[in-house]
Amino acid sequence: MTATLRIGFIPLVDAAALVVAVDKGFAAAEGLDVELVREVSWSNVRDKLNIGLFDAAHLLAPVAIASSLGLGHVKVPIAAPFNLGINGNAITVSPVLHAALMEEIDGDRFDPLVTAKALARVVAKRRKAGAEPLTFGMTFPFSTHNYQLRFWMAAAGVDPDEDVRLVVLPPPYMVDSLKSGHVDAFCVGAPWNSIAVDLGIGHILHFVSDILAHAAEKVLAVRQVWADTHPELVAALVRAAVKGAEFIEHPENRTEAARILAQPERIGVDAEVIQRTLDGRLKISPDGTFRESARYLLVGREGAGRPDPIQAAWLYAQMVRWGQAALTPDGVKTTMAVFGPEVYDAALGRRPPAQAPAAFGAFAGPAFDPDNILAHLEAFEVGRWKA
Amino acid sequence: MSAEQSPKIVIVDESPVRAAILEEGLREAGFTEVVHISEMQSLLARIYAVDPDIIVIDLENPSRDVLEAMFQVSRAVKRPIAMFVDQSDSASIQASVEAGVSAYIVDGLKKERIKPILDLCVSRFNAFAKLQEELERTKSQLEDRKIIERAKGILMKVKGLTEDEAYVLLRSTAMREKKKIGEIAQSIITASEMLK
Numbered sequence: 001m002t003a004t005l006r007i008g009f010i011p012l013v014d015a016a017a018l019v020v021a022v023d024k025g026f027a028a029a030e031g032l033d034v035e036l037v038r039e040v041s042w043s044n045v046r047d048k049l050n051i052g053l054f055d056a057a058h059l060l061a062p063v064a065i066a067s068s069l070g071l072g073h074v075k076v077p078i079a080a081p082f083n084l085g086i087n088g089n090a091i092t093v094s095p096v097l098h099a100a101l102m103e104e105i106d107g108d109r110f111d112p113l114v115t116a117k118a119l120a121r122v123v124a125k126r127r128k129a130g131a132e133p134l135t136f137g138m139t140f141p142f143s144t145h146n147y148q149l150r151f152w153m154a155a156a157g158v159d160p161d162e163d164v165r166l167v168v169l170p171p172p173y174m175v176d177s178l179k180s181g182h183v184d185a186f187c188v189g190a191p192w193n194s195i196a197v198d199l200g201i202g203h204i205l206h207f208v209s210d211i212l213a214h215a216a217e218k219v220l221a222v223r224q225v226w227a228d229t230h231p232e233l234v235a236a237l238v239r240a241a242v243k244g245a246e247f248i249e250h251p252e253n254r255t256e257a258a259r260i261l262a263q264p265e266r267i268g269v270d271a272e273v274i275q276r277t278l279d280g281r282l283k284i285s286p287d288g289t290f291r292e293s294a295r296y297l298l299v300g301r302e303g304a305g306r307p308d309p310i311q312a313a314w315l316y317a318q319m320v321r322w323g324q325a326a327l328t329p330d331g332v333k334t335t336m337a338v339f340g341p342e343v344y345d346a347a348l349g350r351r352p353p354a355q356a357p358a359a360f361g362a363f364a365g366p367a368f369d370p371d372n373i374l375a376h377l378e379a380f381e382v383g384r385w386k387a
Numbered sequence: 388m389s390a391e392q393s394p395k396i397v398i399v400d401e402s403p404v405r406a407a408i409l410e411e412g413l414r415e416a417g418f419t420e421v422v423h424i425s426e427m428q429s430l431l432a433r434i435y436a437v438d439p440d441i442i443v444i445d446l447e448n449p450s451r452d453v454l455e456a457m458f459q460v461s462r463a464v465k466r467p468i469a470m471f472v473d474q475s476d477s478a479s480i481q482a483s484v485e486a487g488v489s490a491y492i493v494d495g496l497k498k499e500r501i502k503p504i505l506d507l508c509v510s511r512f513n514a515f516a517k518l519q520e521e522l523e524r525t526k527s528q529l530e531d532r533k534i535i536e537r538a539k540g541i542l543m544k545v546k547g548l549t550e551d552e553a554y555v556l557l558r559s560t561a562m563r564e565k566k567k568i569g570e571i572a573q574s575i576i577t578a579s580e581m582l583k
Contacts, residue, residue: 043451047489051481072455074480141456168456170449173427182428 003233004033008045009058011038011267012171013190013277014085014218016257017299018058021244023260029243030236038265041170042140049221050076056237058084059221061339062142062315068224068338069316071325072141077334079227080219081234081343082241083311086304087209088217088277088297089145090193091152092202093185094178095286097122097134101205110291112211112363116156123163136160137169137177137186144217145187147318148208154382155364160322161384178202189217190277190297191269197283198273204284209295213361214302216311216339227343235347242348245300254278306344308357309336313370321377323384332373394440394500395420399430399448405515409443412511418504431457441501442491443508446484454491479505486512531569538572541579 007022009015019036021027027034039045042060046067049057064078065071093101104121107114123134138145150160160166169177169186175196177183186192187208196202208215220241227234248257254275262271276282280296283289298304316335319325345352360368366379377385396418400406406423413421422437424430427450434442434457444451479502483489486509492501535557542553557575561568 040447040449041451043455043489044446047446047480047484051477051484053484072458140452167431168453170452172449 002028002031002033003236004035005055005233005237006035006037006053007056007058008037008039008048008054010040010042010045010171012058012218013261013267013274014088014297014299015058015267016248016261016278017082017084017241017245017305018220019244019261019266020247020257021240023263023266024244024247026243026247027237027240030240032233032236032240036266042143046073049078049223050074052223052226055226055233056220056222059219060140060143061216061219061311062144062147062319063140064219064221064338065312065315065335066142066319066324068334069325069331071319077224078221078338079224079234079343080221080307080312080339081227081347082220082238083216083305083307083339084218084220084241084245084299086214086217086298086302087207087212087295089148089187089189089208090204090282091149091185091187091206091208092178092193092196093205094181094183094202097184098203098205110206110210112152112206113155115205116152116158119153120156120158123158127163133164134184135165135167135182137167137174137183137188139171139188140168141324142319144208144215144315145189147315147322148211148215149187150322151318151362151364152206152211154380157382159382175199175201191267191273194273194276194282195269197286200286203286204282204291207282207291207293207296209293211363213295214298214358215360216308216315217297219307219339231343234343238344238347242300242305245305248278249300251279302358303353306353306357307339307341309339309341310357310368310370311360312336312339313373314360314368317368317373317376320373320385321380321383327373327385332370336370393417393419394504395437396422396504397434397437397439397442398423399425399442399444399450399454401425401427401448402445402515404518405445405512408515408518409508409511412507413504416503416507430454440492441504443504444489444491445512446487446489451489458491483509487516488512531567531572534569534576535572538575541575545579 009018022034022036042063045057045059046063048054064080067076067078100122101115101118104118105114136149138149153160171188171192174186174188174192178186178196179201193204197204222234247253258271258275258278261267261274262269277297280294281290281292284291312335313332320327366376368376377383396413398406398409410421410423424433430450430453444454483505488508490505538557539550539553542548542556543550557568557571561571
């Protein structure tokens with residue numbers, strides 16, 4: 001028997017496991033007839049999932065949590081039985097800001113603490129000169145991009161709410177906004193950083209894996225109610241997505257995966273640009289400099305697909321740190337349940353791995369302990385968890 | 388409308404036709420303060436300048452995420468809330484999402500005053516969708532007519548038929564083959580081009 005599912009996605013490389021699962025027939029092999037619906041905004045994906053127009057969706061990990069907690073919008077409990085990607089974002093800056101940072105830099109320019117300190121000096125200089133604060137683009141209030149930018153700059157004492165401006169921009173508008181000087185920098189997923197570099201209007205300053213070695217990025221989200229009433233469909237969907245992720249992680253399949261993702265009704269950009277992301281080999285400067293990192297985007301590798309409640313708790317901690325959520329024991333519980341791995345393990349018939357999941361590997365701050373979020377936050381100088 | 392002042396409504400829509408339909412409907416319903424913003428570049432600045440009570444935006448507008456941020460992080464707008472209507476009213480939420488409209492309500496406006504506005508927007512959005520559909524249909528009908536004219540011409544020339552006879556032949560063939568007359572006409576054009 002075949003079940004028909006409608007699944008929403010945003011044209012980004014980290015939808016790869018989902019798109020490949022459908023277009024390579026892994027979903028069909030599980031008895032799922034999936035219609036992938038391309039969307040223009042995270043608000044849309046969230047709303048259409050929440051009211052049941054979508055059965056599942058490619059979603060920002062923090063949006064799944066915010067929706068379950070009722071932050072910013074209607075409260076709808078969400079389950080994320082599969083993690084679509086670990087990492088995958090980058091910070092791109094304009095040539096002018098790049099030059100200003102390089103002038104102030106004192107040390108290794110791929111060390112985020114070094115660049116953050118350089119940023120702090122640029123910010124101070126601009127303030128002294130009476131210049132407008134720097135503007136950084138990110139994709140959504142509840143987004144990893146927002147938290148990654150904040151985590152990075154705050155490490156050197158730059159207050160993201162006081163010293164700079166953080167604005168939301170739809171990913172396809174990022175490049176234009178950098179070109180027009182509307183923003184000085186942005187943090188976004190692939191392929192938008194590469195497109196700015198290819199156009200000669202941006203420098204990739206950091207892969208986010210420089211800032212956090214292992215951070216949940218996008219999830220495959222379903223409504224908790226739907227998951228409870230359709231356990232066999234959720235299991236089939238998870239298995240299909242796992243096969244999609246495994247296919248992509250075989251280097252010999254990368255060209256084909258990139259070609260599938262490049263189709264106009266999927267991401268709709270050059271396959272070569274997409275392949276750079278999958279290979280973790282990105283052009284970082286308009287002069288043609290390439291930089292390689294095996295950690296740029298993890299789709300399925302290092303247990304990336306298995307939901308990790310500690311990742312959810314870390315995202316919740318960021319919401320608390322920046323004044324989006326209050327810290328409550330119930331909040332922690334609800335949040336961690338969103339990333340529960342039980343459905344994933346059962347769908348694959350696997351036992352929980354003996355090894356603990358990889359740590360965040362944050363470049364600054366103390367180790368993260370989900371049982372003591374407040375103590376963790378109090379170790380940071382900048383934040384508004386008390387407000 | 389009661390003696391209460393008309394709420395300020397901003398319509399964010401890149402389609403001038405739909406925005407006009409919406410604006411007209413709101414004005415007819417007695418809402419006198421309606422502003423249409425089509426430029427996405429300075430969206431936030433314009434919204435701050437108007438300082439609306441309600442923002443109505445079409446769902447397919449990528450700038451929806453920008454508005455979400457404004458309602459969550461900005462302190463320039465007075466404690467705003469973003470919601471369709473009321474959390475408990477899931478039928479309204481569903482109707483507006485399906486119609487393609489989303490409304491953001493700034494705190495301070497009574498909930499019961501929001502409902503009729505949103506209902507009106509939903510019905511106007513649906514009316515616009517119907518209009519678009521009709522336009523598409525008319526377009527394809529026109530296209531069909533052109534094709535039928537060409538096929539008639541070919542039949543008249545090749546088989547020495549009058550215009551009426553050519554049309555009767557097309558129609559009877561279509562009926563016999565259970566196809567649309569336009570499809571039969573298209574196959575005649577294709578065949579004649581191949582046989583040239």
